[in-house]
Amino acid sequence: xxxxxxxxxxxxxxxxxxxxxxxxxxxxxxxxxxxxxxxxxxxxxxxxxxxxxxxxxxxxxxxxxxxxxxxxxxxxxxxxxxxxxxxxxxxxxxxxxxxxxxxxxxxxxxxxxxxxxxxxxxxxxxxxxxxxxxxxxxxxxxxxxxxxxxxxxxxxxxxxxxxxxxxxxxxxxxxxxxxxxxxxxxxxxxxxxxxxxxxxxxxxxxxxxxxxxxxxxxxxxxxxxxxxxxxxxxxxxxxxxxxxxxxxxxxxxxxxxxxxxxxxxxxxxxxxxxxxxxxxxxxxxxxxxxxxxxxxxxxxxxxxxxxxxxxxxxxxxxxxxxxxxxxxxxxxxxxxxxxxxxxxxxxxxxxxxxxxxxxxxxxxxxxxxxxxxxxxxxxxxxxxxxxxxxxxxxxxxxxxxxxxxxxxxxxxxxxxxxxxxxxxxxxxxxxxxxxxxxxxxxxxxxxxxxxxxxxxxxxxxxxxxxxxxxxxxxxxxxxxxxxxxxxxxxxxxxxxxxxxxxxxxxxxxxxxxxxxxxxxxxxxxxxxxxxxxxxxxxxxxxxxxxxxxxxxxxxxxxxxxxxxxxxxxxxxxxx
Numbered sequence: 001x002x003x004x005x006x007x008x009x010x011x012x013x014x015x016x017x018x019x020x021x022x023x024x025x026x027x028x029x030x031x032x033x034x035x036x037x038x039x040x041x042x043x044x045x046x047x048x049x050x051x052x053x054x055x056x057x058x059x060x061x062x063x064x065x066x067x068x069x070x071x072x073x074x075x076x077x078x079x080x081x082x083x084x085x086x087x088x089x090x091x092x093x094x095x096x097x098x099x100x101x102x103x104x105x106x107x108x109x110x111x112x113x114x115x116x117x118x119x120x121x122x123x124x125x126x127x128x129x130x131x132x133x134x135x136x137x138x139x140x141x142x143x144x145x146x147x148x149x150x151x152x153x154x155x156x157x158x159x160x161x162x163x164x165x166x167x168x169x170x171x172x173x174x175x176x177x178x179x180x181x182x183x184x185x186x187x188x189x190x191x192x193x194x195x196x197x198x199x200x201x202x203x204x205x206x207x208x209x210x211x212x213x214x215x216x217x218x219x220x221x222x223x224x225x226x227x228x229x230x231x232x233x234x235x236x237x238x239x240x241x242x243x244x245x246x247x248x249x250x251x252x253x254x255x256x257x258x259x260x261x262x263x264x265x266x267x268x269x270x271x272x273x274x275x276x277x278x279x280x281x282x283x284x285x286x287x288x289x290x291x292x293x294x295x296x297x298x299x300x301x302x303x304x305x306x307x308x309x310x311x312x313x314x315x316x317x318x319x320x321x322x323x324x325x326x327x328x329x330x331x332x333x334x335x336x337x338x339x340x341x342x343x344x345x346x347x348x349x350x351x352x353x354x355x356x357x358x359x360x361x362x363x364x365x366x367x368x369x370x371x372x373x374x375x376x377x378x379x380x381x382x383x384x385x386x387x388x389x390x391x392x393x394x395x396x397x398x399x400x401x402x403x404x405x406x407x408x409x410x411x412x413x414x415x416x417x418x419x420x421x422x423x424x425x426x427x428x429x430x431x432x433x434x435x436x437x438x439x440x441x442x443x444x445x446x447x448x449x450x451x452x453x454x455x456x457x458x459x460x461x462x463x464x465x466x467x468x469x470x471x472x473x474x475x476x477x478x479x480x481x482x483x484x485x486x487x488x489x490x491x492x493x494x495x496x497x498x499x500x501x502x503x504x505x506x507x508x509x510x511x512x513x514x515x516x517x518x519x520x521x522x523x524x525x526x527x528x529x530x531x532x533x534x535x536x537x538x539x540x541x542x543x544x545x546x547x548x549x550x551x552x553x554x555x556x557x558x559x560x561x562x563x564x565x566x567x568x569x570x571x572x573x574x575x
Contacts, residue, residue: 028455029069029078035453036082036460037062042336043464046446046476050089053477061085076102078456080186083163090477092167092175092418092549093446097459099546100219102185107215108544109190110182111197115145117177117415119487123153125199126493127541133211139199142494143207147198148180156180163187168479170415171442174300178416179546183213202494216544247553251277251308255284255533257291258526261509264291265501265529268312269536271420272304272550274557278311278398280533285315285402287532293508294405295501297412299438303419303551306447306467310396313427316434318404322470324427327395329447331465333364334388340451340462341562342367354386367562369393395423395467408511410435410504413482418442419551426469429480435511436482437504445475448555461552502526 024032041058050056065081072078079098086094102108113134116126123145128135148156157176163186164179166172183190190213199207252269266284288294303309306329313324331337339350353359357377364370364377370391380389411425411434422441428434446463453460467475484507492499505526548556 024075024078024455026070026072029072029075030066032078032453032455032458033065033069033081037065037085039336039340039451039460040462042334043332043340043449043462044089045330045332045463045466046089046091049474049476050091054088054090056089061088075456076186079458080163082458082460083186087162087165089165090167091446091463092165092171092442092444093448093461093463093551094165095448095461095549095552097548099185100548101456101458103216103219103545105218105220106185107217108182108185109213109215110544111195111211112214112543113181113197113211114541115177115180116488116493117173118490118493121173122490123177123180124490124493133209134197137207137209138201139207139209140201140494142490143199143201144490145180145197146200146206147196149195149197159187160184166442167418167444167477168415168440168442170440170479171418171444172415174415174442182544182546202490214543243548243553247272247274247557249273250275250280250535252536253280253284253533254531254536255287256529256531257288258505258528259530260527261505261512262290262292263505263508263512264288264294265297265505266294267297267536268301270301270304270550271306271308272554273308274305277308278400281312281315282400282402284533285400285405288405289403291407292512293408293410295410295412295504295508296434297501298417298421298425298441299412299414299500300416301418301421302416302442302549303421303444304554306420306423306554307396309420309424310427311398311400313424314396314398314400314404315402316405316409316428317431318406319399324431324470325394325396325399326470327423327427327468328392329395329465329467331391331393331447332388333391334464335386337449337464338363340449340464341559343451344563355384357381360386408435408508409433410437410508412500412504413438413441413480414500415439415442418444418549420554422475423467423469425480426473426475430469430471430473435484435507436480437484437486437507438482438500439485439487440479440481443475443477443479444551448552450552450556450559459556461555 047056047058065085069078069081079102082096083098086096112129112132113125114127115123118124125134125139125141125143125145128139128141145153160176161172163184164172164175166175194210194212197209197211199209201207251271251273254267256265257263258265266288310324310327317323335354345353353363357374361372361374361377364372370393380387409428411428413425413436417425418441422444425434425441429436445467447465447467448461449464450459450461452458469475484503486500486503488499
């Protein structure tokens, strides 16, 4: 009896689980959804695009989920409703912190197995953990996962698609593969203490494994004193101390030269570092100046600080009338944006701030770094009332001092390339400076701003601005088609070979040396490399956690900086 009670407690039905999330009233859940929906209605910048691409009707979505929440019995239903509504927009920047919020009070269940995406959108084991059920059953790296708890990969993908927003198919499959090992808490706890996984080995043998669900303990709610934390109030967007430490320092980069081919290689894992990277970039590109060609590996780089990507693009395009620095962010300066950007400003203070061109000009300058004269701001007041308008802001204004690299450049891409990385890639593609190798990038360009819902405290992100490269190409939902489309193969994974990198270096070598006999696929190898710069650290698997995307960390960091400026705005209003 005791064993059955524990089993029910740990692996009860979703209905039982939902009872654990019953802190809010029905009215409060509906109010939170209304706040979320209206904020998107006022601030989201891609409704026309998404309606044209997918027929999205935001008004109809509201009716559907309000009716559902009026009959809700748990807070998790609110989180699910917001997540599903965001997913319908098919925009990877439409994100919320439901996972982290649920993890504060509930265990997260996972399988101790890491998976990877290979050619044909197949899922294979990338790491077999010593002592795990998979190792004991004889599962090896490269074995293909064909079923998980009675569901095929395609069935699991359809289920996953309902709860995970993605700007492109590439981004979707990349995210799906990386998170398949963990159970989404919006689906409730597992129905059984063990999961049944079915694999296909390299020889075609079927391997069935019953693997116990492991759990990560609740993290507990964030407790911080307002005086020394990055949280200004219960309404403010927060970043914990550990995250602030992680985003400090230089960009994680690896730079080396394939000695036999004299081909350079640069990998940047993320743009989410607050330290100015220009000295790093100067050092690395100086080391590459005598190479005959260069491979830039952007795979898995999910974004971060927008200006860093544009700054790096300058190293590949000579100074000319129009260049990377003509990339811009089109931001909608709506009242909704202002209120979400500075949530601690009271309604009375907002009325005052938006009452005169002088006040608004101060807000734009000190709060957002937008340089406009009072006369220019006055044009956006009609009958003494502020009218929202768009402003174009350059993403970067600095240039490199090292001469721009003029040799052939091959860029490695996959669905994990997103946000700042998409901007970087599109700039180089517009100037015909790269040959794209791999699979299509994630294709996202909507700069998000986070805000907090009033009752649940859920942190939600809304893309309120859109980035454009110099020629004005639409990035959102429009991935680059690789010139050389290639994916990691199972055979190469098992042999420890990077298929995409190998194909890129081989193709680049053949371009550089057209008079020599081309390498055949079975005779080419990368050879030895000379390291010229590297600060990459091995990444340990953080079991039971889905990290916040780098671009979301960047958006939250920007918001925290804005919130720190609010005292200055308040002092200005008291003058």
